[in-house]
Structures are given as C-alpha cells and as structure tokens.
Amino acid sequence: MKYQTRKKALMLLADGTIFYGKAVGDKNGTAFGEVCFNTGMTGYQEIFTDPSYFGQLMVTTNAHIGNYGTNSEEVESDAIKISGLICKNFSYTFSRAIADQSLEEFLNKNNLFAISDVDTRALVSYIRDNGAMNAVISTEVDNIESLKEQLKNIPSMDGLELASQVSTKESYYYGDENSSIKISALDIGIKKNILRNLAKRGAYIKVFPYNASFEEMKAFNPDGYFISNGPGDPEPLVDAIKTAKDIIANDEVLFGICLGHQVIALANEISTYKMHNGHRGINHPVMNLLTGKGEITSQNHGFAINREEAEANKNIEITHVHLNDKTVAGIKMKNKKVFSVQYHPEASPGPHDAEYLFDQFFEMIKVKVN
Template identity: 40%
Template sequence: MPPHAPSTSPSAAPAILVLEDGRTFHGEAFGAVGETFGEAVFSTGMTGYQETLTDPSYHRQVVVMTAPHVGNTGINDEDPESRRIWVSGYVVRDPARVPSSWRSQGSLDDELRTQGVVGISGVDTRALTRHLRERGAMRVGISTTESDPAALLARVQQSGEMAGTELAGEVTTPEAYVVPADTAGSSGEGARFRVAVLDLGLKANTPRMMAQRGLEVHVLPATATLEEVLAVEPDGLFFSNGPGDPAATTAQVELLQGALERGLPYFGICFGNQLFGRALGFGTYKLRYGHRGINQPVMDRTTGKVEVTAHNHGFAVDAPLDRPTETPYGHATVSHVCLNDDVVEGLELRDADGRLKAFSVQYHPEAAAGPHDAAYLFDRFVSLLAGDL
C-alpha cells in the first residue's frame, strides 16, 4: 500500500464495546472484524502507539488510547518491541485516515487487520477513561459482528479475569538466544560482563541497551530453571517486564530466591520488580486502574531526583515506605515511589555492610518512545556487576 493512501473507509462497519458492568459504547470497526475480550485499561501516552501495541505486557488487555488522534505516523518495521502485536483489542477516538511520516510503511488500521486485532474507533475515549478511573479496570468485549449489547455482555462476564492468571509462559521466547555485546559502542575490548535475562515478556530495546553498555546478553525462556541460568555462568541476573498476576507466578520467584542465596547480582523491571518483591517476602496487590503511559512522575529516593517515566502495570508491591525490611537475603528498602499515589516503584537490597546486592524498578527505563530519564538504571546495573556499589 502506498504510504500516504487513505486507510480507513468512510463506511466502516458498526462496532460495539461493552464493559462488564454493562456500560456500552458504539463506534466503527477499526482493524480486524470479529470479536475480542480482555481487561479494559487506558494508556495516557500521546505517542509511541506502535511500542504499546507490541509490548508483551499488554497481553490479554484491551487498550484505550486517551490521546484522541492515533495512527498519524503510520507503522514501520523499526519500532516494534517484539515479534507481534499483543493487545487483545484497541480503542481510539479519531484514527488518522492518512499516515504522514517519512518512516511510515503502512497504516495502523491495515496492520491491526493483518495481525487480526479487533478494534473500535469513533468512541468517546474521554468518557470511557473517566468510567475506568471511577470504577476500575474491568473486563470488556468489542464486537463488529454482534449488535445486541446484552448478548455481548453475557460473553464478557464469562471471559477470564487478569487476577490469578499466569501469562509469562504465553509471551516468552520459545528458545534461548544471545545478544552479543556492542564492543564498538563500549570499550572495544570485548564483553565487560555476561548477563542472564529471563524473558517474561521482554521488549527488544532492553537487551539492545544492555549490549550498548558492553554486556553479553543471554536471553532465556520464562520456564528456565536455576540450573539453566547458572549454566550460562552469568555475572548477573535480569528479570524483564511481562503480563499477568505476580501472585500466580511462583517458579520464577523460587528461581530468584535461589539466585539471591548465591549472591548473584540482580536487576528487574516492571514484572521483575513485582517478582523481586515476592522473593523478598512482600505481597503484591492489584491496582484500581493501574499506571500506563509515558508521563508518570517517579522519585528516586536514593538521589532525590524526579524522573518522568513510562509505565505499564496493573499490580504493585506492598512494601513499607518508611522503614527497611529484614529479609533472608539482606536489608530491603523502597528506592523509588510514584509521586501521584505513593505506589512502590522500586526496591533495593543491601548487605549488612550497606553494599548493593540487587535492585528493581516498576517502570520501563528502556522506553523506546521515551521518555529516557531512567536510562541511567542500566549504568547502575553495570556498576553493580562491577562491584562499585
């Protein structure tokens, strides 16, 4: 398709969106025709929609875009964060009819259709977002084939819930692979350290940013055992972002506890932060409507600096903000906190001498679409591997 050809038909088929509490929105088909179900969430990012769509953390979620105009820069082959689109459904107000960017290789509508993603446009996304903020994230259905809201509602209420669901195994890499260190971009003297990365829903920019810092990255499936991790002979361990309920993900928590017992340096992001919290003995809980988007303010309590950060999480760690916690592995403290609602956004673990052993953050320092305030965390990981912290 020519990059500037109109992509949305003015006579698109009607579509309906029904939330599990019965609230109904009418619009037009956007993307594939059919029917889909998932957890309704909203993202506040005004850009980066291609990264959002291909983020495995959105698996089984229907994403509502709060920015009214979506798709104006089209789709390209450079920005995807994984091998496919993972969202269960997509909701926009005003889709761009003509993509306009020198990088565009096609339209968002066509890409959604090609990958079988059912969406809806022409929806009052502001009203829908306010409803989710007031009532909380909930199950939802979108259909271009069903005209009866009551019939669709019955199917929504029979669909699966996010709480209690383990999903990392559905999005992980099927096979281990290696991303070599970018020696040209680092010291030029070969890999500085070797890192074992557990793929729980890994985004492509994460190993890329590690490689840029001279790290040799060994990506392992979510089903990897501690023995398989140690067989890599890593200098450190990393847990990625990913979908699902951390309370339903147990094998990876046990793996991490075994790694901490052996003193293996650890860094985790997003889902990796939640699993780190559970490994340390903290609980996790479901947020009312979660944090999603690229404009969340977080304070790094270790430096006092505030970062604008990219988020995608519906669960959080339940850890005390006002005191350290003694764990079998050392002293655990909350290192980062969200300035909007005081949600735990990071943890760190230190030994009796105060040396850093492991740390994690709840957000995305690798955010390809930005912001890039938190990219320093990869440098902190390198310093941890070097024993400088």
C-alpha cells in the same frame, strides 16, 4: 474518508456499561480482554507490541491514532500483543518520512480488531472511577445478550498467569558474543529495547524461558542476572520467584523491571496486589529517594507491591516512590547487589530520565567482576 460507510461497533464492559463507536476498516470482529488506557501522546506501535499488554484491550487517550504510520523497526516484540484497540480518531492516512506502512495495514497483518469514534474521554473517566475490568469490543451490536454471556467466561486478570504465553520457548542469545560482560535474562515478557540497552553497554545476553531455573541460568556463567517486564499477575509465577530467591541466595547481581520488580519483591516475602486501574503512560512522576531528584518515567503495570510490607522488611530499602499515589516505584536489598523498579528505564516509548539504572546495573557487575 477511506471508508464512507463503516460498521457500527460497541464496547461492552463487564458491569453492563456500553460505549458505541465504529469498526476500523471494513471488517467485522470481536475481541475480549481487560480494558486499560495509556495516556502517551506518541509511541502507539511500541505500546501495541509490548508483551506486558498481553490479554488487554487498549484505550488510547490521544485523540489521533495512526497519523504517523508504522515502522518495522519500532516494535517491542515479534507481533502485536494487545487484544484489541479502542480510540477516538483513527487516521487511515499518515505523514512520516520513515514510515513504511499505515497503522491499518499493520493491524490487518497482525489480525487485530479495532474500533474508533468512541468517546474515550468518557470511557477513561469511567474506568478511573470504577476500576479496570473485563470488556468486549464487537460489531455484533444486535447481540448484546450473547456478548454478555461470553464476557462472563473471560478470566479475571487477578490471579492470571500470562508470562508463559509471551515468553520465549527456547533460550537465545543477543548482542556481541565477544563482549566481556555476560548477562542471564529471564524472559517473562521482555521488551526488545531492554535487550538493546543491555547490548549497547557491552553485554552478551542469553535469554531464558519464563520457567528457567537458577541452575540453568548459572550454566551460562554470567556476570549478572536480569528479570524482565511482562503481563498478568506476578503471584502465580512460582518458578520465577524460586529462581529469584536462588539468585539472591547465591549473592549474585540482579536487576528487575516491572513484573521482574514484583517477582523480586515476592522473593522477599513482600506481597503484591491488583491496582484500581494501574499506571500506563509516558509521563509518570517518580521521586528517587536516594538522590532527591524527580524523574519522568514510562510506566505500564496493573499490579504493585505492598508498601507497608516493604517498609517493614529489614532487608529492603524503598528507593523510588510514584508521586501521584505514593506507591512503591523501586526497591533495593540491603547488603545484596539486588535492585528493581516499577517502571521502564528503557522507555520505548517515553523519556530517558531513568536510563542511568542500566549504568548502575553495569557498575555493580564490574565491581563484582573486579
């Protein structure tokens, strides 16, 4: 054990429930956020840097975290985006040929507070039963009443707009400028592997801030449009919803992932709602209703679109359904070149069953171009 005596720590949920553990490393700390859990066995570095997790305390259900270290290439944004980490066993040593540092060093460089030795099985079971809620992790184990008061001031994820805090401040380009296909992407929390998947299929992408208008995106003269994943409640994203409406009205090719999927639904007057505890993991089963085939998918979302409203909308066809709870996992617009999914076809981490969706996007673009 690297640290023979580690500081006591706790996790305090908004309803007053407490789980005890120990601080990772030798520092004091406190972190607030909505508690959520991810069931993935691997991919912790990609999860921690995914902008969709901004403002959340991450519980990892895998028993060992940190055992394969970190690699500078395996990130989904420029920094860690979770608010804090809760795990069972934290590995201070690691074994992996391509790792360039330990997870502890990675967390310290990003100034992230983490606690371990928590009964994560009991914690996840509690969240499943009682729903996602705000929480705090801290070494201030003797100041529980003070932590309770501070926790009251943390805003609920329901109604919270977070895309502006993770989106790019200025537009930028990605890919080969000599590519024949150009795509305008709206960044409301975009993952790097989405851009990699677009670029490797021959696209030159211009990435726009969360509040960019259709006119701004159109000025790039793109062949297709994309709306990314991201954190928080989709309903406050009035600019993105307006942009999606304008893209659709102009009969453009449009693809949306996760938060982008929800924005496209809202642009079609389909409401969204906060889920009991969300879907977060790399083995979620989805049925493709168009092909009749099942897909194992990577998911990360705490909101979903209203299925009854989607079924009643004459312009919408439900294309994918989550097999665990029958929530909508994909839609497309009838008589429009618009589709979206409530999961991550780019994976990172996760399986590649759904990578065909990027190919589908490019096929639609090529039909339009030709």
